[in-house]
Amino acid sequence: MTTSHSPAEPAIAQPAPVKRLLSLDTLRGFDMFWIMGGEEIFHALAKTTGWAWAIVVADQFSHPDWNGFRAYDLIFPLFMFMAGVSTPFSVGSRLDKGVDKTEIARKIISRGLVLVLLGIIYNNGLFTKAIHDMRFPSVLGRIGLAGMFAQLIYLYARPRTQYIWFAGLLLGYWALMMLVPVPGCGAGVLTMECNLASYIDRLVVPGHLYKTIHDPEGLFSTIPAIGNTLLGIFAGSFLQKQGKTGNQKALQLLGAGAVxxxxxxLWNFVFPINKNLWTSSFMLLTGGLSLLLLSVFYWIIDVKGIKRWTFFFTVIGMNSILIYLAGEFIDFGYAARFFFGGLLKLSSSEVVHEVGGALAFIAVEWAFLYILYKKKVFLRV
Incomplete structure (x- = not known):
């Protein structure tokens, strides 16, 4: 892991800014905005006003208990998808320069393992714990492992074989989940207690699982998550191709997303959409929505050239992993109260206090990222 002082070429396999696609940086920043506190604005509005529309929107910024889908479920797979989109530009450019595949593979693997380690630190802190008290699966770990395998497939497999991998991972996961019996439960049971993914995680994952009997970032359910990054790789490769106009590319991405x-x-009827299990239907749905968002951002920013509004999100997108980690080690809430607490106390309105507090928190985080942006300091893994 290094801290870069130059915005030049992204590190190998790093979901970092791609200079030719401002839309990718902007979309990544838009995605991370909701993680760094954007959703709290609507939760605060719903809590303090009782407005029906605010309650509906706030509900979308929560996860369903098990089966189903809400907008908040898209944030994680969208980030993985964007890591894939950047791959043909970062890894592909090194291949075009004649860099040995073995060297690239080593960097891909090392980055994946570093993200797994950062995820463990994020979950458990820097202080040593007993193994049985630690949680090993993590968001960063899934990004690292799924990205690593998807990028290795891109590195060593021909495009047609990559598509076979994509279909095989989704169909294979479906077959295993539905046909392999779980002791004491039978086959095809998809409850938290009885599904195959949770059972395997309980057998092989050290430490404890997030929900004791299940972990939403478990090892086995990483298999279909590779598909999100692979789909991003397909989209990035498509955007690299010559011979089509920007309008044509945006329209075809839009159509593919809808499909x-x-x-x-449709798959949901036999294999329910479920983020906890990262079912194949969940992968296709989130992958399709990711394609839709990329097509819109790409058309507005890179094709039509409407860019002035992008800066706010680009500053976030340039240091997306850093701001995710920073929240565990920097008390942005304290800084927000220090700088804005007096101003918020001038009003007796609960709405002002709650919504203003959420906006102040985001403002402090963004200012932190802006300082790093101006100094050209970007976290590279």
């Missing part, structure tokens, strides 16, 4: 969304909803 994947439809396929995901």
């Amino acid at each position: 994947f969304v439809l396929l995901g909803w």
Whole structure:
């Protein structure tokens, strides 16, 4: 892990800014905005006003208990998808320069393992704990492992074989989940207690699982998550191609996204959409929505050249992993109260206090990222 002082070429396999796609940086920043506190604005509005629309929106910024889908479920797979989109530009450019595949593979693997380690630190802190008290699965770990395998497939497999891998991972996971019996439960049971993914995680993952009997970032359910990064790789490779106009690319991405969304909803009837299990239908749905968002951002920013609004999100997108980690080690809430607490106390309105507090928190985080941006300091893994 290094801290870069130059915004030049992204590190190998790093989901970092791609200079030719401002839309990718902007979309990544838009995605991370909700993680760094954007959703709290609507939760605060719903809590303090009782407005029906605010309650509906706030509900979308929560996860369903088990089966189903809400907008908040898209944030994680969208980030993985964007890591894939950047791969043909970062890894592909090194291949074009004649860099040995073995060297690239080593960097891909080392980055994946570093993200796993950072995820363990994020979960458990820097202080040593007993193994049985630690949680090993993590968001960063899934990003690292899924990205690593997807990028190795991109590195060593021909495009046609990559598509076979994509279909095989989704169909294979479905077959295993539905056909392999779990002791004491039988086959095809998809409850938290009885599904195959949770059972395997309980057998092989050290430490404890997030929900004791299940972990939403478990090892086995990482298999279909590779598909999100692979789909991003397909989209990035498509955007690299010559011979099509920007309008044509945006329209075809939009159409592909709609098809994947439809396929995901259809598959839902036999393999329910479930983020906890990262079911194949969930992968297709989130992959399709990711394609839809990329097509819109790409058309507005890179094709039509409407860029002035992007700066706010680009500053976030340039240091996306850093701001995710920083929240565990920097008390942004304290800084927000220090700088804005007096101003908020001038009003007796609960709405001002709650919503203003959420906005102040985001403002402090963004200012922190802006300082790093101006100094050209970007976290590279």
